[in-house]
Amino acid sequence: MVGMSIFRSAAAFTARLNPLKRTSQSSNLLSRAVARSEQVVVRHGSHGKRMFMIQPSSFYDRRFLKLLKFYVLLTGIPVAVFVTSVNVFIGDCELAETPEDYEPEHWEYYKHPITRWIARYVYDSPVKDYEKMMALIQMETEKAEMRKMQNEVRQHMREKGDGPWFQIPTLDKDLIDNSLKSTPDN
């Protein structure tokens, strides 16, 4: 085993020294690592001069575009199919005069069926929104009025000097024990 490795290393060494001179074919079996680059013969399998076009890698760009296309179409196609089927099978509504004694529901003021659905099941009716806003305004006006009144009362009490907010509670004067200071000789 050791002898074999010596032969192999010797053949490799000789091959490296003189690569053009092949001693024997059997040396190829022994030597694995042989520098063959100087000996390469360029063989054109075609008629012309084929060039290796050196370009920067387009792998990352193409991968990005593929992924983009995939993720956009993943939800894009079902949505498009859905909207197309709604437009084909259900279709837009027609404008009509409001019949007498009939108050249309708030969603019946829209044309497209998907808008109507959203107005019916997702959004609150505009009347309700209006009333909500008015309720907020009412609460804020009440708060503002309360604060204004409070300020005015505080101002009056401060000016006059008396008033429940500017009184410090003290003990009842009848509870004071005056016996300690009632006679001058205490």
Next chain:
Amino acid sequence: MPQDYNKDAYPEPPSRTPMENKQTAVPNPVVLITKVFYYTVDLPVSTFRGIVERFRGDKKAYYYHQKFRRVPELTQCQQGDFLCYYEAEMQWRRDYKVDQEIVKVMQNRLKACQQREGHSYVQNCQKEIKQFNETSKAFQSRYGDLGAYGSARKCLMKQKDRMMKEAQKE
């Protein structure tokens, strides 16, 4: 059913067109283009629509035009009555939208008139031009330059300013 468009505002061209006095033997390209358009675009689209309409069947849904009640305006509100202010503001916004649409209708009429008359629109469309000028001037004097945060209050102040200027002029 909603009314058809106003036939007086958009008059149709006369049915008896005068004889064409063609100076050239070249066929009118517009006629050719309209024929091409009809056969390549109009017919397929109309047949497709016919097929689609058959899918829908006879169940038709309707949508209506919402009419809002009039509420007291900003000048009729008590001071400090913020609810009244809010309702007046909403009404003013709706009126603003309506006025914008009115100006757009006037613009459309003028455009249609110009298209109909061709090069002689300057003298034939006087009525439409006058109408458009009046409406756009009125719109500009009422709503113009209010800015992005225009409100009923600002519009009222603008009106007050206008009235004061008019009073000063006299």
